Ligand SMILES: [Ca+2]
Ligand SMILES: [Ca+2]
């Protein structure tokens with residue numbers, strides 16, 4: 001974006017901020033005649049709600065009237081193969097209501113082990129993932145490179161790093177690691193910004209919020225929505241800065257937020273964060289979705305410092321200069337350019353943003369041009385993912401909704417508290433069609449959803465969807481796929497690079513089509529997708545070439561692979577048997593590698 005554009009955007013943002021005084025910005029109107037075309041003439045994959053028969057009985061704690069902003073924001077879901085048996089497992093975060101917290105009551109998250117037969121078993125008690133926390137979400141990374149994926153949980157008032165001991169148990173190592181933060185943390189993501197092979201940790205903090213100083217319901221213009229009393233915020237409340245923790249390689253981290261230039265001195269309301277290599281240098285950059293304030297794009301300068309280029313890149317605002325609610329993030333090469341583009345979810349009457357990566361740090365907002373924006377306007381949108389649900393080789397988009405104010409059910413002008421989900425199918429020409437009503441009844445069931453993660457839960461070649469709701473039960477959507485379409489999946493293991501190969505990039509050519517994918521920690525809304533990279537291949541029956549660019553800079557090239565397979569790739573070795581990249585469980589006589597619990 002050129003200087004005149006930047007000034008225009010700034011002027012618009014300032015004018016808009018001054019023109020209203022509510023907890024969320026007032027969005028500009030959509031362009032006249034804007035539409036999201038319905039999908040026609042193509043099969044749509046059916047997404048079946050199998051939660052009732054999955055054995056998952058988790059339910060998120062919730063208050064009826066959401067008198068405090070904290071009570072509207074939790075509900076991240078983490079999908080990761082914690083026991084490394086090749087089947088994705090699920091962790092649901094949980095947070096008590098404010099009244100519960102004030103009364104000293106807790107709300108427990110839950111870890112479910114995948115039984116390989118469509119069902120899951122609650123293994124929370126044995127796992128030790130039981131430290132009380134006002135949890136929001138989390139991220140997965142292997143901070144000690146032992147091959148066992150570790151879990152970071154974000155909370156209000158102190159985050160938790162759990163070391164995976166490899167025997168089904170986790171140990172709270174927060175105190176030794178020094179990554180508690182202590183503020184109200186929302187999104188988190190691991191990424192190795194300095195290329196030393198150890199993953200660092202970025203944490204986005206939201207509002208400066210204290211249980212002993214609660215903003216009173218309906219008490220100011222920032223605590224009204226369309227004239228009705230609601231919870232206060234985020235506008236009108238003080239924001240909180242962000243944290244970057246450098247991994248010292250010995251189980252400890254150092255807070256480098258300020259020296260790296262990512263501490264957010266403005267105190268913008270951070271929600272979600274992701275590391276992605278936006279300019280294909282091998283060094284991961286950072287994108288932070290800030291609620292009701294400009295979004296941050298941090299370019300990794302390669303010397304331990306980052307340059308914030310949100311305005312210049314065109315990703316800070318909507319095209320017409322609006323600050324938006326910016327809850328969830330998806331990153332993907334949806335248009336086969338080899339460059340990762342950005343999708344960001346927003347509030348009621350704010351369209352979701354598609355920022356097309358045109359290279360050289362220039363992003364073009366294509367929200368309306370792509371056909372995505374109009375269908376998203378009525379809803380409050382959260383978790384989202386670029387995922388090829390019909391295996392045609394083009395990344396589709398799925399997004400969940402649900403309002404923050406239960407009071408909207410009494411407002412004629414609002415879309416209501418419970419909301420449906422959005423499914424947008426990629427048409428291969430830079431545009432998407434709306435299939436929300438065509439994928440079975442589950443997407444149209446109105447819920448109050450927050451987190452979303454994608455994974456091939458049942459190892460059948462179709463990507464499934466896990467959704468956590470703020471009020472009540474989660475939803476497991478089993479994807480029945482499209483018969484006859486082919487696919488491939490890669491699980492990567494770094495040697496010189498970080499062990500889970502975060503930010504490794506895979507380029508694949510099959511049937512004359514080249515696609516790229518990247519391993520990502522964090523993203524969506526407070527959630528974590530499975531780390532395996534899945535590609536739909538359409539009618540292609542052979543893969544011509546695969547190129548893997550590791551964070552170390554090494555490149556592995558593989559020629560001619562069969563389709564419809566899961567492959568394990570070891571840095572420098574190419575395709576290897578799955579056992580080669582899976583760690584051995586510790587002997588029972590061994591102490592956990594990080595020593596006894598910190599508390
Ligand atoms: Ca598993
Ligand atoms: Ca580990």
Ligand SMILES: [Ca+2]
Nearest residue numbers: 388390392394
């Ligand atoms: Ca597709």
